[in-house]
Amino acid sequence: MRRSRVIDEEAALDFIRDGMTISIGGHLNSAHPMLLIRGIIRRGLKDLTIITSAQGGPEIGFLIAAGCVKKLITSGVHAEGMAGIDPCFRFALQRGDIEIWEADEGIVYAMLRAAAQGLPFLPWHGGVGTSIPEVNPFLKEFDDPISGKPLLAVPAIAPDLAILHAATSDMYGNVQHVHGWGDRAHYRAAKETIVQVEKVISNEDVRRDPSKTSIIGADAIVRAPFGAHPMASPEYYLEDQPFIKTYVSCANAAYKKDDMSELTAFIDEYFVQPQDHFEYLEKIGVSRLFSLHEF
Structure with missing residues (x-):
């Protein structure tokens, strides 16, 4: 018999342990799994x-600021529209605080596809003729045995866990995204997947239009209204620009002044002190949350 895959926040966080490889979904102006990100920092x-896969957003900067990240595999990290390069990401690289697996977006997707298909690597033409293979020794150039043209061998890296945010899911883990095309690559490559959703819907609603289903049978579902805040969740709410601007200001000040106190206080107030998602939403406030809502 089918079983419900809906679990609470703490049970979802029990999936995550020190030293794991975590694949994080979302892209610019789209949904990021912030409930789980805050839990990682809180724990x-x-x-x-x-x-x-696509460029990471401020959630990566938050994790770096909290000291959670050892290695980052990405094509870059932005702060939504508030900064072209996330300041915590930039300064951490400049200071050598984290290891970077250099890639462009196509290379990361090739890596995930190789893992999803159970292959040791996949060939990719992007990055040939650039300095990327020079700074990333795990990318190997070789000649295509058919055409003789140069290609890159992109190794498979299978995440231990993918964490995603989507619009809806039924209780059995059949997920429906809005603009979540990239998240499917994380799901296919990962050993397990947790999806936090704005709302849980009936299986009858899923079956009514199965073409909307983007992920079939996620391992765990967490009900998380406003769970992408301060980032956007398409067709639900917009990004909280003042929140992100405050973070960018704190991060820039911390590294330029070599004084982490303001940034540490920001992370503590919003990521450590709230003991669960609903305490966090209470701190943000109903008026502020609904001012972001896409009515």
Whole structure:
């Protein structure tokens, strides 16, 4: 018999342990799994390898600021529209605080596809003729045996866990995204997947239009209204620009002045002190949350 895969926040966080490789979904102006990101920071998890397919957003900067990240596999990290390069990401690289697996977006997707297909690597033409293979020794150039043209061999890296945010799911883990095309690559490559959703819907609603189903049978579902805040959740709410601007200001000040107190206080107030998602939402406030809502 089918079983419900809906679990609470703490049970979902029990999936995550120090030293794991975590694949994080979401992209610019789209949904990021912030409920789970805050839980990782609150629990003080360390030595994580983080994968983002498209450029990561401020959630990566939050994790770096909290000291959770050991290695990052990404094409870059922004702060939504508030900064082209996330300041915590930039300064951590400049100071050598984290290891970077250099790639462009296509290379990361090739890596995830190789893992999903159970292959040791996949060939990719992007990055040939650039310095990426020079700074990333795990990318190997070779000649295509058919055409003789140069290609890159991109190794498979299978995440231990993918964490995603989507619009809806039924209780059996059949997930429906809005603009979540990239998240499917994380799901296919990962050994297990947790999806936090704005609302849980009936299986009858899923079956009514199965073409909307983007992920079939996620391992765990967490009900998380406003769970992507301060980032956007398409067709639900917009990004909280003042929140992200405050973070960017604190991060820039911390590294430029070599004084982490303001940034540490920001992370503590919003990521450590709230003991669960609903305490966090209470801190943000109903008026502020609904001012972001896409009515």
